[in-house]
Amino acid sequence: MSKKLCYILPQYTPKSSEHYFHIYELIDDLSRSIDIFLVIEDAVEPINFKAMKSVYVLRFASFALGLLERLAIFTIIRLKGYKTFYVHQSYFSAIAASLVTRLFGGHTLYWHCGLKKDYMHKWALSWKAIKAKLFDDYAFLLAIRLVQFLVTGSETMRNYYVANFGLPQHKIKIMPNWVNLERFKIDKFNGKQLRRELELPMTSKVVLFVHWLSPRKGAQYLVKIAKEVSRTIPDVFFIIVGEGPYMETLRQEIAENGLEDSMRLVGSVPNQEIPKYYAAADLLIMPSEEEGFPRVILEAMAMDVPFVATDVGGTKDLMTENQMICIVRRGDMSSFAKKVINILKDNELREVLKREGRERIKHFSKEKVIEIFISNLACKKPN
Numbered sequence: 001m002s003k004k005l006c007y008i009l010p011q012y013t014p015k016s017s018e019h020y021f022h023i024y025e026l027i028d029d030l031s032r033s034i035d036i037f038l039v040i041e042d043a044v045e046p047i048n049f050k051a052m053k054s055v056y057v058l059r060f061a062s063f064a065l066g067l068l069e070r071l072a073i074f075t076i077i078r079l080k081g082y083k084t085f086y087v088h089q090s091y092f093s094a095i096a097a098s099l100v101t102r103l104f105g106g107h108t109l110y111w112h113c114g115l116k117k118d119y120m121h122k123w124a125l126s127w128k129a130i131k132a133k134l135f136d137d138y139a140f141l142l143a144i145r146l147v148q149f150l151v152t153g154s155e156t157m158r159n160y161y162v163a164n165f166g167l168p169q170h171k172i173k174i175m176p177n178w179v180n181l182e183r184f185k186i187d188k189f190n191g192k193q194l195r196r197e198l199e200l201p202m203t204s205k206v207v208l209f210v211h212w213l214s215p216r217k218g219a220q221y222l223v224k225i226a227k228e229v230s231r232t233i234p235d236v237f238f239i240i241v242g243e244g245p246y247m248e249t250l251r252q253e254i255a256e257n258g259l260e261d262s263m264r265l266v267g268s269v270p271n272q273e274i275p276k277y278y279a280a281a282d283l284l285i286m287p288s289e290e291e292g293f294p295r296v297i298l299e300a301m302a303m304d305v306p307f308v309a310t311d312v313g314g315t316k317d318l319m320t321e322n323q324m325i326c327i328v329r330r331g332d333m334s335s336f337a338k339k340v341i342n343i344l345k346d347n348e349l350r351e352v353l354k355r356e357g358r359e360r361i362k363h364f365s366k367e368k369v370i371e372i373f374i375s376n377l378a379c380k381k382p383n
Contacts, residue, residue, distance in 0.1 A: 003377060004035045006077050008087045008097065012043040012057075014272070017242065018212075019295050021271040023088065025180050026366060028052070030373065037077050041090060063092075063135070070096035078104045084377055087111065087147075091139035098146035109173065109376065110147040113157055113292030115313055116140060117164040119216070141165070149173050151376060153293025154314035173376045176317075177295045178369035179361065183272075184302035189279035198280055204235045205344045208281035208305070210274060210296050211288070213244030218287030218310065220246065221333045223253040225287065226263050228337035233344055236262060241277055243268040278303035282350070283343060287328075287336055288312050298364050301357030306350050308339045318364070322356050 007027060013020060028049050030036060037054040040047070047055050056073060060066045074085065074097050083106035085097035094110040101108045121132040144150055144165060151173045152158055158172045195202055207229070211217040226238045240250070240263065247265065254263050269277065278284070284300040284307040291313040298318065300307045309315055310330045319326070326343070328336045343349055362368075 003033075003374070004037075004082045004084070005030075005377060006037045006039060006074070006082045006085045006097070008039045008041070008085065008090060008093045010041045010088060010090045010093075012040045012045065012047060014045060014048070015270045017268040017270055017274070019177075019271070022178065022180070022295065022366075024049070025183075026178065026370065026373070029366065029370060034374070034377075035082075037080070037082055039073065039077070039093070041093065067092055067096060071100065074100040075104070078106060083107065084109070086151075086377075091136075091143045094143035094147050095139065098143070098148070101148070102146070107148045108146070109149045109151050110143060111151045111175070112140075112144070113153040113177075113314070115160065115290045115292070117160075118290060149376075151175050152314075153177055154317035156314040156317050157292055160313070175372050175376055176364055176369060177293050177298055178364050178366045179295070179298045179302045180366045181302055181361070184275050184278070184299055186279060186302075186304045189276060191279055194276050194280040198239075198277070200239065200280055201235065201237050204237045205233060205282045206280060207236060207238045207283050207285055207340065207344070208241065208277055209238065209285050210241045210269075210277065210299070211286065213240070213242050213246040213250060215246060216288065216290040217242075217244070218289055219244065219250055221287045221336070222250060223257055223259065223263070224333050225285065225337050225340065226259055227257060228334070229340050229344070230259075230262055232341045236344065238263040239266060239277065239281070240264065241266045241269050241274070274299065275303060278305050281305050283307065283340065285336075285340060286310065286315075287333065289330060291315055293317070298361060301361040304354045304358060306343055306353035306357065308336060308343065310336070318360070320356050320360050323353065323360070326353065 031051040038052055040057045043057045058069055060069045070093055078100050085101060085108045087094040087097055087110045097108040120137045123133060149171055150161060153176050158174060161167045161172055162169055200206055213219040229236050251265055254260060278300060284305050286294060286296055286309040288310050293314045297307055297309060308326050311327045312330050328339055
């Protein structure tokens with residue numbers, strides 16, 4: 001193994017419903033060809049990677065001790081010959097790794113993909129507001145200035161960071177999200193059997209939402225969409241997978257609108273188990289207010305599930321020209337519901353969209369993205 005890499009993860013939660021399980025799969029494969037020293041900020045379960053030789057879990061949660069620990073550990077790792085540090089999302093690890101590589105040589109790459117400028121905190125005369133501003137917003141701004149390269153999901157997102165944070169184009173590398181096409185494979189599932197297992201209506205059209213239940217991800221629009229769609233397609237069934245701060249409000253909205261028989265809140269589902277929900281669905285909806293490079297769209301395409309999504313972040317960068325008919329302006333839920341109805345009622349269109357997704361997802365396989373990842377480690381300026 002000629003390449004050496006220190007990969008820094010915020011958490012190790014293999015049973016999480018979040019995107020991290022995709023990253024664990026990628027790192028596991030990478031570690032077969034690259035000497036990876038894995039640093040994990042928080043691990044809730046015993047670490048289990050097939051080929052990983054070096055793993056360190058941070059021990060201190062407080063800001064001061066945590067930062068000192070990062071500086072010390074990253075210095076030791078750097079002196080062991082690891083010149084490249086790759087940080088996923090964590091501001092403070094990006095800052096610490098950048099200081100070490102600036103002092104001892106090397107490069108720090110920092111992954112971030114989201115509309116951060118749109119959700120920065122406002123100043124207020126309270127410790128909570130000041131803390132959020134300093135330890136979130138300003139930590140992020142310092143991180144993207146100190147790192148040698150920012151890594152993000154698409155060309156649209158690269159342009160977003162250039163326009164909103166003044167980063168030069170050459171400092172931003174692109175690495176798309178990915179899916180494991182062996183795990184997300186429709187042929188492995190029996191749709192009818194899954195519907196019985198999940199207690200879903202056998203003959204109804206099933207609409208799936210898989211995301212964090214928060215306003216950023218459009219949770220406040222789900223009841224409105226369901227009401228409008230059910231007026232035209234009375235037996236439609238919505239299955240909502242995920243948890244978050246909006247969950248109890250959503251539960252109340254469902255009850256108030258008499259939608260208990262056509263909407264089901266499933267709660268959190270580990271990503272390892274999520275393919276079966278796609279396999280039982282006819283359509284995915286993503287009415288988000290904020291996205292970077294949404295992996296749920298990739299998961300849906302891999303599982304032959306058409307989708308309707310809002311035009312946010314780098315969503316369009318995932319799609320073919322024919323799939324653009326699935327995109328709706330952010331916040332326009334009347335058009336969103338009409339689009340859902342049209343696709344559910346048009347069997348031929350759904351088949352066309354399935355075929356488009358089946359071909360498009362090949363560009364986002366785990367194997368292809370591993371090639372992109374390794375090429376990014378060369379730390380050359382992008383074209």
